[in-house]
Amino acid sequence: MPQLRKDPILGRWVIISTERAKRPKDFPHIDTSPPERECPFCRGKEALTPGELYSIKDEQGNWRVRVVSSIKPFLEPNKKSWKKGKGPYDLMEGVGSHEVVIDTPEHIANMADLEVGNIREVFWAYCERIRALQEDMRIKYVLIFKNYGWDAGGGRVRHSRSQIIATPVNLKRVKEELEGAKFYYDYHERCVFCDLIRQELKEQERVVLEEDGFVALVPFAPRFPFEVWVLPKEHSPDFYKTSWEDLFSLASLLKKVLLKIKILLDDPSYNYIIHTAPFRRPYPGYWSTIEEDYHWHIEITPRLTQVAGFEWGTGFYICPTLPEEAAKFLREVEVRV
């Protein structure tokens, strides 16, 4: 019997389909990517990218992680902001920032294959950019994400990188999550994510990995097969406040999860996205309990299925793999870092 499950934060229902239950080998990997282009992200090609915004260098002065402006930015910082109404619609200038984090000077495609120390430096670069963007009062939210592989929206160059988008508006899905967490907090006076972690650690059914203050789990009501969330076990609203030491533990855990996904599912395309609290600024709709009610986390979604009309039309997802089984498969893959 298929099951309907409700995400406890967003209230989004998903269908866990048992009729078409799928195991790791049931997702054929078809490479549709076009031929690779010359890489502008390798060491020695720095002139091919727009201005550098930040970098981490080793003792010899060679860069290890670089952040540059996007060649085709969705949003741009040097604009005068305006807002206006047009009939029933609202419009505003596309002020913001769109940046690319080059994860490594070496031509390595998948973050899973980077060293833990390198991944920690990537995370540190994320934190530094969030801190810098916080200075711009027009920015409301900084979104950090990764598109790995063609099916996940990755580009024609297979060099590991991440993207940063700073927006002058609150993003719909982030806002829903914030509101869901607040709604829970208002009644229970507890963080919904902390409660979720407690329940998951007790049940152990959907936990993939747990170590050094972080936990990786398959959510109870995932949108996609083999979706994994990584959360700090201690309550923490802001990703960018994670310490240099804790970032190492996070990097180690994330590398293991990405390797498990790579091995189990034959190197699939994937996205990850960091959900963190917005900047605490007095703007309409702001509330003061964000510190207590929100909990940052990373959502990793392998791209194994095509999203069809039904999902677009309803926001209701059909997940063909039982989350408990997905977690078991992922748990059983042995990896060493």
Place this chain on the structure above:
Amino acid sequence: MPELRKDPIVGRWVVVNVENPTLPEEFHLPPFQWRGDKDCPFCYNNEAMTPPEIEAISEQERAPNTPGWKVRVVPNKFPALRIEGDLDKQGIGLYDFSNGIGAHEVIIENPEHYKGLDQLSLEDVGYVLKAYRSRSLDLRKDRRFKYILIFKNVGVQAGASLEHGHSQLIALPMVPKNVKEEVKGAKKYYEFRERCIFCDIIAYELEAGERIVCENDDFLAFCPLSSRFSFEVWIIPKEHLDDYGTIGDVKLSNLAQILKEVIGRLHKVLGDHPYNYIIHTSPVNTDSHFSYHWHFEIMPKLTRVAGFEWGSGFYVVFTPPELAAKYLREVKLEESNS
């Protein structure tokens, strides 16, 4: 320079690339690779390959599950939801779940394997729309169902697993999130202004003109100002109607006309391309939703939706709707005799 636009119904922001728009030929869409009609469960004489039909539209006398039909509705062979049983709602700690009760049907639009919706005759498109209506009216008699979603996937990238033209229907025991948001947004607007937001959008678009694709007596086709996808088109009845199921025969034939025309225009401008369409209509077996206004949303899948869109609900549109509408409006369609 990019521009941010807010959807007035659900409050979603999109980024529109107004200065360096992507032109239709720049999407580099490969033509469809047809696998062929051999062993296609939706072709004539293969009726036994599908579960027994629920209903069919035919111009001639025929026995069920035999050739001669115009439109055929069958249960999905791999249903996401099952029709028998109780919901049996339960909770464990934080989590809520229930049995997956619902209906999952396939509407085979025409016996022709290789024809897209725009290549069918007006009459045949009308039969498809009639089948939608009749299934919607039939399924709502089951009081367990709260929403009936009709949708279509074309092309592998849009989630179609079979190439023979078909639509699908899923009847759900709860109102899904996106619909709930739209219904709520429309209600809020209505309570404040005593007007329908969709009617206001229609009036605004008719006056502005720049996002209109085409229109007829009963319907308007336009690219919404806050589209999520490049070349997204909505078809909406000009009269305020909340429920697709109550559409009359005259409107239905005008809908067939405009749907065929819009799909034809999209095909002419973009060539073969994956797309989805959905019908957003009022929930059933719940409160009245007078303030809602049903419509078709046609969403070409020209770019790969990336992590950014999934995680944020923030979309990047590479072709501004004004430019997309201009292409679609100005393209010459061959005169057909249908």
